[in-house]
Amino acid sequence: xxxxxxxxxxxxxxxxxxxxxxxxxxxxxxxxxxxxxxxxxxxxxxxxxxxxxxxxxxxxxxxxxxxxxxxxxxxxxxxxxxxxxxxxxxxxxxxxxxxxxxxxxxxxxxxxxxxxxxxxxxxxxxxxxxxxxxxxxxxxxxxxxxxxxxxxxxxxxxxxxxxxxxxxxxxxxxxxxxxxxxxxxxxxxxxxxxxxxxxxxxxxxxxxxxxxxxxxxxxxxxxxxxxxxxxxxxxxxxxxxxxxxxxxxxxxxxxxxxxxxxxxxxxxxxxxxxxxxxxxxxxxxxxxxxxxxxxxxxxxxxxxxxxxxxxxxxxxxxxxxxxxxxxxxxxxxxxxxxxxxxxxxxxxxxxxxxxxxxxxxxxxxxxxxxxxxxxxxxxxxxxxxxxxxxxxxxxxxxxxxxxxxxxxxxxxxxxxxxxxxxxxxxxxxxxxxxxxxxxxxxxxxxxxxxxxxxxxxxxxxxxxxxxxxxxxxxxxxxxxxxxxxxxxxxxxxxxxxxxxxxxxxxxxxxxxxxxxxxxxxxxxxxxxxxxxxxxxxxxxxxxxxxxxxxxxxxxxxxxxxxxxxxxxxxxxxxxxxxxxxxxxxxxxxxxxxxxxxxxxxxxxxxxxxxxxxxxxxxxxxxxxxxxxxxxxxxxxxxxxxxxxxxxxxxxxxxxxxxxxxxxxxxxxxxxxxxxxxxxxxxxxxxx
Ligand code: BDP
Numbered sequence: 001x002x003x004x005x006x007x008x009x010x011x012x013x014x015x016x017x018x019x020x021x022x023x024x025x026x027x028x029x030x031x032x033x034x035x036x037x038x039x040x041x042x043x044x045x046x047x048x049x050x051x052x053x054x055x056x057x058x059x060x061x062x063x064x065x066x067x068x069x070x071x072x073x074x075x076x077x078x079x080x081x082x083x084x085x086x087x088x089x090x091x092x093x094x095x096x097x098x099x100x101x102x103x104x105x106x107x108x109x110x111x112x113x114x115x116x117x118x119x120x121x122x123x124x125x126x127x128x129x130x131x132x133x134x135x136x137x138x139x140x141x142x143x144x145x146x147x148x149x150x151x152x153x154x155x156x157x158x159x160x161x162x163x164x165x166x167x168x169x170x171x172x173x174x175x176x177x178x179x180x181x182x183x184x185x186x187x188x189x190x191x192x193x194x195x196x197x198x199x200x201x202x203x204x205x206x207x208x209x210x211x212x213x214x215x216x217x218x219x220x221x222x223x224x225x226x227x228x229x230x231x232x233x234x235x236x237x238x239x240x241x242x243x244x245x246x247x248x249x250x251x252x253x254x255x256x257x258x259x260x261x262x263x264x265x266x267x268x269x270x271x272x273x274x275x276x277x278x279x280x281x282x283x284x285x286x287x288x289x290x291x292x293x294x295x296x297x298x299x300x301x302x303x304x305x306x307x308x309x310x311x312x313x314x315x316x317x318x319x320x321x322x323x324x325x326x327x328x329x330x331x332x333x334x335x336x337x338x339x340x341x342x343x344x345x346x347x348x349x350x351x352x353x354x355x356x357x358x359x360x361x362x363x364x365x366x367x368x369x370x371x372x373x374x375x376x377x378x379x380x381x382x383x384x385x386x387x388x389x390x391x392x393x394x395x396x397x398x399x400x401x402x403x404x405x406x407x408x409x410x411x412x413x414x415x416x417x418x419x420x421x422x423x424x425x426x427x428x429x430x431x432x433x434x435x436x437x438x439x440x441x442x443x444x445x446x447x448x449x450x451x452x453x454x455x456x457x458x459x460x461x462x463x464x465x466x467x468x469x470x471x472x473x474x475x476x477x478x479x480x481x482x483x484x485x486x487x488x489x490x491x492x493x494x495x496x497x498x499x500x501x502x503x504x505x506x507x508x509x510x511x512x513x514x515x516x517x518x519x520x521x522x523x524x525x526x527x528x529x530x531x532x533x534x535x536x537x538x539x540x541x542x543x544x545x546x547x548x549x550x551x552x553x554x555x556x557x558x559x560x561x562x563x564x565x566x567x568x569x570x571x572x573x574x575x576x577x578x579x580x581x582x583x584x585x586x587x588x589x590x591x592x593x594x595x596x597x598x599x600x601x602x603x604x605x606x607x608x609x610x611x612x613x614x615x616x617x618x619x620x621x622x623x624x625x626x627x628x629x630x631x632x633x634x635x636x637x638x639x640x641x642x643x644x645x646x647x648x649x650x651x652x653x654x655x656x657x658x659x660x661x662x663x664x665x666x667x668x669x670x671x672x673x674x675x676x677x678x679x680x681x682x683x684x685x686x687x
Contacts, residue, residue, distance in 0.1 A: 002643045003460025006195055006468050007495035010052035010135060018054050021134050024106070024113050024141075025050050026069025028060045031081035037236045038120035042074055042127045045194070049131040070111040072130070074123050077116050087114035094118075100202065100238075101148030102126030106141055113140060121202070121238035125149075128198040136494045147480075150438045153364070153393055153448025154478035155203035155242070155325075156196060157288065162207070162214050168399050168536075170406035171463035172456035176206055180214060182226035190233050192455065197237035199475020204239055205450075206230060209290040209327065211246035216253050218243050219273055224280040231281045240285035242325070247289060247309065248297035249273070260302035261312035270316035278320040286323035287313055288366070293330045306330070306351065307358035314360040323446060325393070326359075328352050328367045328383060334548045343562075343570035344550030345371040345597075349382050353575075357389035364391040364446045369419045371572070372551065375528035376403050376410075376519045379584065379594055382575035384433045385424025391444045394419070394437045396451040398470045402528075403518055405537050406454065406463035408657040409631060410518045411511035413473035414485040420477075425577045434481040449478040464653050465646045468496065469511055486512055503641050510634055517631065519593075521624025521664040524617050525607075527553045527561060527596035530668070538660065539667040553596065555675055559603055560613070561596035573598055592616075603676040617672050618680045621665040628654075628661035 002009065013021070028050075030043055047058050050072075064071045064083060075081030077094045087107040088094050094116065095103040102122040106113050115126035129147065133140055159167040160174040162181075175188045183189070196204065206227070207215050217223055231241040250256040250269045260266055277284055291298030291309055299309030310326040317324060331347035348371060359365070365387065370378035374397040384392065396416055403410040420434035431441055439447035451474050455461045462468045469492045476488050489511040490504060497503050522539070523530040529551040532540040544551045553560050563569030565585045573585035583589045584598045592607045603614035611619065632654040639647055669686045673679065680686060 001459055001645065003465055003468075003646055003649070004191075006461060007472055007492055008049075008194060008198055009496070010049045010131070011498060012055055013053050013134075013137070017137060021140065022054050022056060022069075024070035024111075025054060025056060025058055025072060027064065027071045028058050029064055029071050029073040029075075029081065029083045029112070030060050030062065031075050031079050031084075032062050033080040034075055034120070036120040038124050038238050039074070039076075039079075041194075041197075041236045042120065042124040045124070046072065046074065046127045046131065049127075049134070053131075053134055064110075064112065068111075070113065072113045072115065074115045074127060076120060076123060077118060081116075083110070083112050084114050084116045086110060087112050088116050095146045096148075097122050097146060098148040100125065100152075101146065102129065103147075104130055104143050104145045106143040108141070113143065124197060124238055125200055128200075132198075132491070132495065136491060137499055149200055149202075149479045150434075150481055151448035151478050152439065153203055153446060153450070154201045154475065155205065155393075155448065155450040156201055156453050157205045157209065157395070157450055158453050159208040159210075159399070160206065161212060166456055167208050167210060168397075168401045168452065169454075169456045170399065171454060171461060171467075172458040175455070175457050176230070182223065182230070186229065186233055188457070189230060190236075192461075193234050193237040193239055195461075195471070196239060196475065199472055200479035201475045202239055203242060203285055204234060205242040205244055205288045205325075207244045209244050209288060210294070210296060211244050211290075213252070215244070216246040216249055219245060219249065219277055220253055221276075224277065228280045231284065235283065240283065241281065242285035242288055242323075243277075244288045244290070245313075246297065247291045247299070258302065259297065261299050261304050261308045262302070267312055267315065270313060274316040274320060274322065278322070284320070284322060286317055286325065286362075288325045288327070289313065290327045290329065293327070294333050298330075305355060307355045310363045311358075311360045314363045318360070318362055322362065324360075324363045325366050325450070326363055327395070328365050328381075329373075329395075331550065333550070335550050341570065342550070343564065343572055345564060345572045346570060346575065347371075349386065349575045352383060352390075353386050355390070356387045359390045361391070361445050364393050366393050366395045366450055368395045368397075369416070372528055374402050376415075376515070376522055377526045377593055377597075378528055379526070379597060380419050380422040380424075380433060382572075382580075384422075384436045385426030385431060385441075385577065386575070388426070388442045391439075391446045392437060393446075393448045393450055394433070396449070396474065398451045398474050399454040400467070400470075401536055402531060403515075404657070406467050407537075407653055408518055408628075408660065409464065409466055409510065409514040409654070410470075411466075411473070411485075411489060411514045412470050413477060413488055414512070414515055416474070416477060417481075417485055420481045423580075425580065438481070449474075451478075460646070460649070465650045466507070466511065468492070497642050500641060503638055506634055506638055510631055513627065514631070517624060517627045520620040520627065521661045521668075523553070524620065524668070525561070525592060525596040525613070526594035526598075529553065539664045541667060541671045554600055555672075557675055557677070559601050559605070560675075561600040562598070563600040564598045569598075569600075603672070603678055614672060614676050614678050615681050618669055618682075618684070618686070621669050622684060625658070625661045625665050628658045632658050 073083035335342040435441040564572035566574040
């Protein structure tokens with residue numbers, strides 16, 4: 001179905017377009033000597049794409065045929081493809097593509113479009129790139145492109161459980177597991193691998209960071225053969241497989257009494273375990289670890305710290321070239337809300353900053369984009385820039401746990417861009433988060449992007465048809481963080497819905513407005529949360545207010561917000577470097593959208609916008625509903641212009657969104673009317 005093929009539909013192009021492209025696509029020239037699986041995947045993708053878009057069958061051959069038609073040559077620079085050598089080699093130097101990049105050049109004289117790279121993976125990315133150009137109607141007559149990914153690790157984290165459920169999954173059940181077994185339906189996994197590779201992603205963790213009882217056995221012979229088969233599928237698409245592991249594995253699956261990382265038996269156990277895993281999967285990526293967080297086991301049990309814990313695993317993986325990706329989402333989820341110093345926002349920095357420099361070279365710290373937990377708006381984690389001597393990567397959440405759960409539209413690329421463009425000032429002005437996580441700022445050995453996936457076994461992968469844009473956009477941004485949000489949105493829309501200008505214009509506009517719309521009717525001014533506990537969908541202003549999870553707004557009859565200043569609050573603002581620390585820590589300079597994250601203010605406090613806090617709450621919540629209604633209206637105007645099934649699925653969700661936006665508005669406005677006793681200046685009815 002259309003939703004299933006997502007952005008790899010390759011719909012047939014209009015005839016005039018077909019002609020312009022076909023003249024370059026007489027055959028695919030491949031060297032017989034290049035027998036890699038990834039090359040085979042690249043070649044078959046190319047012939048599939050060209051076949052569908054241009055209605056032609058392109059056969060692969062080892063040299064150009066004599067039909068006079070142009071051909072596409074694919075291969076590594078030293079792989080023995082004479083056409084590649086001819087197009088590139090004549091100049092004496094091959095373009096610098098790095099390990100994963102590619103070059104595409106149209107050579108009119110010889111009638112060849114050459115897709116060359118150092119490695120087969122680069123060829124694969126080049127093929128997807130060329131197909132994308134053709135699908136979006138971009139001329140290919142004079143190409144001369146060299147691209148390299150900015151980030152070395154471009155990873156997806158599945159939060160899938162062996163019972164088939166997905167933690168924070170909103171698009172059905174797992175495509176990997178079913179009923180406590182690894183699925184036999186490998187075809188769907190292959191299609192997923194294609195989708196990921198097409199955006200440039202190169203790594204995947206296939207199980208939940210919360211490793212439960214049975215998943216602990218993934219690294220045993222009970223599951224390793226099946227996992228090796230899955231690794232084999234991803235390998236064809238140049239994607240490395242990782243596993244989440246349980247820090248207490250030596251106790252739970254072995255016969256040790258301890259998981260103490262400094263214990264000799266524990267070290268030996270993990271070394272033997274690593275050998276066993278690499279025996280089954282020689283190019284295994286490594287372990288992802290959530291330790292000492294939300295009741296997961298970890299080194300704290302033994303009085304050890306996170307450097308001790310991660311280094312022990314890193315030592316076991318080192319002989320095999322494996323990595324330990326260690327999560328910084330570590331905080332006390334049983335804290336006492338009266339104790340300011342335990343502010344959850346501070347936790348990651350407080351835990352990890354003092355350990356900088358103590359981690360082995362094959363450990364990478366995986367840091368969530370913000371200090372709390374994937375809220376619609378929160379500041380950037382102050383850990384970025386604070387760890388000059390420790391490999392770091394960033395973690396985003398594509399799954400919209402707190403941003404509408406695939407029922408509301410929320411295109412997250414603009415949010416991620418804001419995070420990446422944030423200046424940490426770590427090495428003076430211009431030390432943006434994107435330069436921290438691409439490794440260039442501090443010269444990290446390993447670094448990059450990770451994100452929690454939003455796919456499940458729904459026919460269209462992501463539940464909401466337009467939520468596919470977040471998965472697509474994530475991959476494109478991991479490849480190149482400089483790409484603009486609207487450019488990515490437009491690319492995705494053209495690939496998915498075709499190039500009817502009205503459709504493109506409408507969908508791109510809706511995507512670009514969606515984050516702001518969602519923010520406007522949910523928790524105000526950066527304070528976050530206000531969601532129903534546990535499942536995190538829908539409004540519940542005090543849902544977490546008196547619990548121990550550390551997520552508060554401190555609303556009383558006078559005002560609201562969390563005082564995180566150094567002088568009178570939790571001191572969180574002081575974790576940033578100057579000038580950020582002062583900008584956030586000073587009421588006058590704190591940006592409106594984060595005001596309540598950093599300050600507790602009276603409802604009558606006047607924002608930079610000129611409105612009082614209370615009036616801002618009322619206004620944005622009334623507007624939010626109108627704008628959510630607007631999304632439904634805008635989508636409905638596309639009836640007949642997009643396929644009927646997709647139209648209907650999305651229309652249902654936009655109707656739900658509009659309805660739920662009312663619920664948010666009414667709950668929040670009523671709550672604050674009652675708390676503050678201050679009415680709406682415009683006299684609107686608040687229920
Ligand atoms: C939160 C989720 C929880 C995850 C946790 C994590 O609510 O289900 O286990 O993050 O990232 O967002 O470990």
